Every structure is written in C-alpha cells, then in structure tokens.
Amino acid sequence: MLFNSLVFFVFLIVVFTVYWLFRNQLKLQNVIVLVSSYVFYGWWDWRFLSLIVISSLADYFIGIWLSRTEEKTKRKLLLALSILVNIGILGFFKYFNFFVDSATDLLSQFGFQANPTSLRIILPVGISFYTFQTLSYSIDIYRRQIEPTKDIIAFFAFVSFFPQLVAGPIERARNLVPQFLKKRTFDQENASDGIRQMLWGFFKKIVIADNAAVYANEIFANYGDHTGGTLLLGAVLFGFQIYGDFSGYSDIAIGTARLFGFNLMQNFAFPYFSRDIAEFWRRWHISLSTWFRDYVYIPIGGSRVSRLKQIRNVFVIFLVSGFWHGANYTFIAWGAAHALLFVPLLVFNKNRRYTQHIENRELLRNPQIILKIFLTFLLVTVAWIFFRAQTISEAFEYIIKMIQTLFESPVKKFNISAQPVFFAIILMIILEWINRKEKHGLQIKNWPVVARWSVYVFIALFIFMYGKFEQTEFIYFAF
Amino acid sequence: MTRFLLKIALFWILLIGLIYSAAKVASRNAERKDYSNYNIEDNVIITPKNEHFDFLMLGLSHARNFSRHRNHQRVEEILNCRFLNYGKGGGDGNIANQYVFLNYFLSRGNTTNRIFYVLSMPMFFAERLDENAFTYQYEKLDPLFFYHVLTGPDVNKGEKLYTYVRSKFDKHWRMKYGPWSAKISDNVLEKFDTAQIINGFKRAYVNGLEFDTFEKNKKLMRKTIDLAQKKDIEVTFIVTPSTFGEWPGHEHVMEFMNDLKKEFGIEVYDFSRVYLHQNEYFYDHHHLNSDGVVKFTKEYLKPILNKQKSK
Known part of the structure; x- marks a missing residue:
C-alpha cells in the first residue's frame, strides 16, 4: 500500500x-x-x-x-x-x-565461460x-x-x-x-503535529519529488543530447527529487506513527543546509547512518584507531552504505565518492566542526556560511549522479559532459522557473530554513493561528493542484 | 481527542470548501460562453433541465462526429428533430461514462424517445479507455454529476473524480475560462493506406483484444439498456461505416448484439461496409467527415428513425 x-x-x-x-x-x-x-x-x-x-x-x-x-x-x-x-x-x-x-x-x-543459473527474483x-x-x-x-x-x-x-x-x-x-x-x-499536541508532519511529507513527495522527477528523468534518459547547464539542472532536480521522496516518506511515516502514540526517530535534519559533507551525513538518513555507525563502524574500530585505519573504516562504512542502497556498482561508486569527500575532513580533524544548528546572528557575522552550504550541496549533487545513473561509465560521461559544456547554450530549454515545482522547492527551502532547529519543516505550532492555518491550507491546495497522484512509488522502496 | 478530530474536520471542510468554490467559479465562467453540442466536446455543460429530445446519441468519437463541425445542425435538419449527443472522442469515452451521462441526463428531468448507441469496437476491448483518469477533465463542475460518477460504474473512480475537480484549476480553465473544443480535421482522406490502418488498430488495442474487459463491458451495456428501458427509451445500436470494413473484435460484438436482441428486443444495424474504400466520406480511415455524416444520415439514419417513429 x-x-x-x-x-x-x-x-x-x-x-x-x-x-x-x-x-x-x-x-x-x-x-x-x-x-x-x-x-x-x-x-x-x-x-x-x-x-x-x-x-x-x-x-x-x-x-x-x-x-x-x-x-x-x-x-x-x-x-x-x-x-x-x-x-x-x-x-x-x-x-x-x-x-x-x-x-x-x-x-x-x-x-572462462560460465552459464550461471539466473533467477527471476522479485525484490x-x-x-x-x-x-x-x-x-x-x-x-x-x-x-x-x-x-x-x-x-x-x-x-x-x-x-x-x-x-x-x-x-x-x-x-x-x-x-x-x-x-x-x-x-x-492520545496526545492531542503530538497527534496534531503528526498531521502537520504528514502534510509536509506529502508536499515533499507528491509536489516536489514527483514533479522534479519528470524533468530529472527526461534529462538523465537523454543526457547525451543536453549541454552542461541542463545536465547540472538534471542533477540538482534529482537531488531535490530524492530528498523530497525519501524525507517526505519519513515525515509521513513519523507523522502517522505519532497519530498512534508512537515516537519514531528523526531521519532527516535538513541535510541540504549542511556546511560540509560530515555534517551532511549527520543529517541525511540518520537512522541508517547511525545504524552503520553503531553496528559496523564502531565494532571495526571507529575513530579510536590509527589514522590509516580510520580512513579504512570510513571507506568501509561508505561502501557498505552505498551497497545497502542497491545491487549495482553505481551505488558503491556513490558511497566511494562520499568517502573521498569525507576523508580530507577526517585527516584535518574537521569532521566534527559543525554539530550545532546555524544561528541567525552567526549567519550575519559570517555570511560565507551560505557559500559553504552551496558548495556542500554542489558536491552532494555531483555525487547523486552516480546514484541516479544506470552504470558507472554513464555517470562519468554525464559529469564530463556537464563540465565540458557547462557554458554552452542549451539544446532544449527547460523553463523550470516557470514551473510549480520551482516555486515548491523555494517554498520548501524557506520553510525548512525557518524551522531548521525543529523536527520537520512545518513545525509552526507557535505561529499565530491565522498564519498557521493559512499555511496548512495553502500547502494542501498546492498538493491538490500540482501534486502527482499517479501512484508513483517511493524511490527508497527499491532499497 | 474530540478537539483533535474537530480540528481535522474543520481543516477538511475549509479545504474542500475552498476548492469547491474556486472550481465552481471557474465552471461558472465557462457557462457564460455560448456553448452548444456542435462547438464543444463536453457533455455536462450542454445538458439542459426538463427538456425533451427526439433521440440521444451515445458512443465514442464515431458518435461525436455527428455533432462536430456544426454537423449537429445538419443532422437535426435532415432528420427534422432535436437530439443530444453525448459521444466522447479523443480516448475519453467508454461504456461506463456513457452510462453516467445517460443517468445524469435523466436525473435532470430530461426525456427522450430513443437512444442511438454508436458502437466503436475498442470501447468493449480496451481497458485503458475504461481506466483513463482524464475522462471527465473537461466537464464543468456540477455536484449532481460528481454524485453520478461517484455512485456510477466507472473504474478508477478516485483518480477520475480528482482529475474532474482539479482540471478546473488547469490552464485552459483558468486562462480561457472555457472548456476544450476539439480541433478535429474535416478533410478528405487522401489515400487508403493499409499500414496506417494496422497502426491504428495497434494504437486502439495496445494489449490486443482484452476479453476480461469485454466481459465487464457486456455487463455494463446490459445495465445501460436496462436503465433506458426502465424509462421507456428505445435503444438502437449502430455500427458506422469505415473505409476498411470491420474492426478487430467486430464478430464478438455482433454476437453479443444478437444476444441483446433476444434479451431486450433492441435493434442493431451494422453499416461497417456500406462505404468501403469511399475515401471522400472520411477524414481518416474510419471517421466520417461532414459529407459522410450528411450522406450517412440521409441514407441510413433517416430511414431507421422514420421506421421507428411510424411504429
């Protein structure tokens, strides 16, 4: 279901x-x-x-x-x-x-020519x-x-x-x-916030993920026909698709559980506001990363071993995590890419720099935080190409073409800024930024009642008008 | 708990109220335009209240052609009578929605003496026609019609109803404040092309002849006749001509028609082959153009109507 x-x-x-x-x-x-x-x-x-x-x-x-x-x-x-x-x-x-x-x-x-038994196994x-x-x-x-x-x-x-x-x-x-x-x-406060979280999850899944998927699928399927700008757009949209899809699912799941009096752990803590890759992994798919941390990383030594072994452990954890996502080398490559991005932070002891939320005053004092967030997002986006591509060579071709033709004019224009998904992504970024210290993007229970209800109704209307209801499956069902 | 449930209920009422009001406004704007059966493909907007028609036409595009390009007036003139055409083209028609339209027509207090049901073979065998979520997207919003879809025999009802309401916020409703008018060719078919016909069959029957769907649709057709006969409406089935003769599935449908004749005493006329290879009466291989509609109405529809009237 x-x-x-x-x-x-x-x-x-x-x-x-x-x-x-x-x-x-x-x-x-x-x-x-x-x-x-x-x-x-x-x-x-x-x-x-x-x-x-x-x-x-x-x-x-x-x-x-x-x-x-x-x-x-x-x-x-x-x-x-x-x-x-x-x-x-x-x-x-x-x-x-x-x-x-x-x-x-x-x-x-x-x-050697082997004729192995190939089974038609349903996942x-x-x-x-x-x-x-x-x-x-x-x-x-x-x-x-x-x-x-x-x-x-x-x-x-x-x-x-x-x-x-x-x-x-x-x-x-x-x-x-x-x-x-x-x-x-039955806790009225908890259940009400559960509903808010579900609404937010549906918005991210049905409006953002499913609409972004239309463009991302088209660009990835015909990446040979597009120039760099479009390919970058495809990767960015896939980044929002997978975030909307997976964090949306988590929000619906957590919200639903709250209706029944259960509290599930937070799975996403606004990962696209991370200032480096280490912070990204403390905020993305938290339940899986902490699982691997507790049951794989720490048992093999974690960070209490020599630097060389620490690096080995980081690679192990990222490669296993990549492989967990699917039986394809692309997922392993995705894990390896993240390991490569993480290791320099580890080597220079900078992997635990950002463990606190970004304060407003901090942002005013240090506006280069925005640049760090942007750069981290860009790195994560490039890594997503491995995750989305069918083969590793396809991913490399995509990246090379994207870089080589970055400033060439597009063959086919995707006027994305005129599309509802663009507006929805902006809305999501604003609301999640405002609520970045909370558990989900719609935790606005302290807002004045009229403002709060206007936001609920607006988001519900947005889902109604621009949502895709063709029963698209969640990406993470495949994992 | 009560407070929580009340808040949820209030939210839904507010949301549905807003959506309904906005959709209603969009639909009302469409009503202000002068739409009639000959210039619009939509049925709800042209369904009056408490009126009488000599006949009702049901079916898919082959039925709709009797109204397109002002053919509606031509046919009314030739037959010297008034009719309403609910035929739905463009892949939006199926037996279930024709039932819903008939039910809606009757529930608005309208009456008719007979139904000419134009048979298109894919309507029996193609499941995708039955499942098409966009089948009601261009219809104006009317709670009564919504109710008929909700309680009617459609499959995939949730999506159809959702699309029905949501489409009122789509560009064509918002920008033009009016339903869609089909831009259908009325030219003359240039040449008889067997490859094109085969391609057409493939497009119409993507999964071949689907006999499960056929069985479901046979039941629905019986239900339609039953509904009509309860209101003393005579049902006549017509197969309109094509350049190539019979569609795949024709023999199965005609066999079914023979059963219906025995069960319900209905009339069936098969004109598949009357204009074989006469390209001048078609705009493609199986849709009559305006000349074809006029000729067919004069040569075949008029005698049937006269015969039935004189009974």
Missing part, C-alpha cells in the same frame, strides 16, 4: 478509529497494529509476508535464547544465526543475481529496512544493552510497524519496543 494513495487514506481512518476505540487495552491495540501492518504490507504482495514472519520468529527466539545463556561461544553462535537469517534473506533477494553476474563477468575476464519491498531493524534487536541483546521481550505480539508489531515498515526510519529496538509495552495515550 502506498502512502500517496486513496486506499491508504481509507486504511488510516479505519485503523485509527479502531485503534483508539480500544485505548485501554494495550494487547488488543498491539494486535490491531500487527494485523493492520500485515494488511498494509500484504496489499503489495502477501506472499512476502512470510519473510517478515521468518525474520520476526528468528529474532524473537534468538533474543530469548541469548538472554538465557551466559556462555560466550553459544551467544556468539546465536548472534551469528540471527545475522545469517537476516542477511541471508537480504542477500538472496537483493544481491543474488548481482553476485552471480559479477562472478560470471569476472570469470569471462579470465577466459520484496522494504526488505533492507526490516531486516536491519530486527538485526539491531539481536545485536543489542547480545551486547546486553536491552532485555528481550517475551511479548510475541509486541515484538512482531515492532518488526512490522506499518508506518516505517517499507522505507524506515530504521528504528532501534531500544527506542521502539518499549513503546509497544507501555500504555499509549
């Missing part, structure tokens, strides 16, 4: 009503969440519910067994089993063909998200950071919680599981 569909709208009303009818029955509420989550997922393809069940069952029991044993080897074996099940599912459904094709290519380089939606979520549960128990839950319904509901099931945020068990175990009350 897609958030941007009529059926989700009806689904949400029904689930919300039934859920709060049983406000004093925690167990029943969890059952409602579980059933509705399975309906939500099964709407796409019910067969793949079995994978969620397998993953949930495995980690539920592994969690309990882990807590019952003190034996180190046994604990390690149990953790390995959890990793095997989750990464096994993920590896098979997402990476099987990639590895087979890569091996075939490699063998052919040495003159189950959200598989990268829920496998990571359940994996974090077992790892946290292994590390004795949390206690396992014996409430199977609560655990299954945690794994499959519909707002964040298919595209995150990837929640940590230590944050979400306890919320399933304690009584939830």
